[in-house]
Amino acid sequence: MSESIELRFREEVLSRYEKCSKYLIPKDAYFQMIEDIRRASERKNTKSCHEYYLLSKYEVLQCGDVEKIIKKRQTLYETPVYYVSIEDTFDIVKRAHIAIGHGSRDRMTKELQVKYANIQPSDLIDVQSMSCTTFKWIMVYQDHLTKFCVLRPLTPKRAAEVAFQLADNFLLLGAPVIFQSDNGSEFTAQIITELRSLWHELSIVHGKPRHPQSQGSVERANGDIKDMLVAWMADNN
Structure with a gap:
């Protein structure tokens, strides 16, 4: 590669x-x-x-x-x-x-x-x-309580694909009562908001993008994930 x-x-x-x-x-x-x-x-x-x-x-x-x-x-x-x-x-x-x-x-x-x-x-x-493949983005989904992370490769950052991966994560870990994301347009699109129609008790909270006070745990995890991926890519060419 x-x-x-x-x-x-x-x-x-x-x-x-x-x-x-x-x-x-x-x-x-x-x-x-x-x-x-x-x-x-x-x-x-x-x-x-x-x-x-x-x-x-x-x-x-x-x-x-x-x-x-x-x-x-x-x-x-x-x-x-x-x-x-x-x-x-x-x-x-x-x-x-x-x-x-x-x-x-x-x-x-x-x-x-x-x-x-x-x-x-x-x-x-x-x-x-x-890019040598069609995948150009990585979605990081973190359980706030356990800090367990799920990584999903994305081709475009279209709301439909993000929503599909989120729904798949919900089936894997269980649907959250509170779902927090930054204010990026890919996460504020209508199709993401409509996840509530599948889980009526789901509350969506928007934090400031790349803002440590509201997204600190995710930002730290992103740094660790990046370092691990860089090391893995170097080891595996």
Whole structure:
């Protein structure tokens, strides 16, 4: 699964190369740029316009046994900002995603733009669009008393599918007297409210989405579930 996602990511980024060649650099072009920058910096006589451009935009930094292209610095004490090849982009994005606790695209963009000059928000392809199956969501149902959780995969977040899975959970654990959800539209749709017609004593309570005071137990459980799923996916590729 991970290899398939990586391949599709690289194919998608490579497909944008012609339109975005200013910041998308294939590996062979990356190595050629290193040679061009070095040659321009060593040339003593008159340089071409392209060579002046390269020296005004880029430097080559020796990192151990590897040479890397960085953004032109005003002083040697500035923190390097790296340019990366298309082939290396996936691994860098993946490491950043893990480093920020599998956060959103905006958080990843903020993390990456501190260190890298040519990784754009458009490179951070939504994982949903790269899903290897039809399932793109996970519904978490928790019994408040015992903290027992049931996970159900969902294809879309349509109210009808959520209602079906809820009804199935009720048959598994018993119908609750009080059903609490956040205020997401997928849970406030009419078909969810109509669950009361099946269980007349059911009361539906709406808490604030991602609000610890009203949803604290579920939010903590979601964090634990995410960590367990990440570990399971890593172990099982």
